[in-house]
């Protein structure tokens with residue numbers, strides 16, 4: 001009983017500059033680098049330890065490729081590729097494979 005009430009009061013006061021949406025069930029934890037609050041869903045498989053800014057910075061500094069998403073111009077399927085490649089593809093792997101087949 002009154003679990004929701006307990007949760008409400010155990011939460012730290014929201015920072016004025018970062019308004020928290022009342023409907024969200026996201027939990028909050030500080031970023032390991034900058035201490036900025038990270039909002040996460042406890043059901044997520046991977047709970048982030050760093051905020052988006054720090055993660056991006058870290059990835060840039062260490063040249064860690066990001067996974068990019070695009071829609072295939074031919075079949076409309078969403079496909080992923082790494083941000084490190086020079087030319088971002090317009091077509092998914094399947095369609096690119098088909099193009100190659102035709103050329104061969």
Ligand SMILES: [Zn+2]
Pocket residue numbers: 031032033034035036050051052053054055
């Ligand atoms: Zn951070």
Ligand SMILES: [Zn+2]
Pocket residue numbers: 072073074075076077091092093094095096
């Ligand atoms: Zn395609």
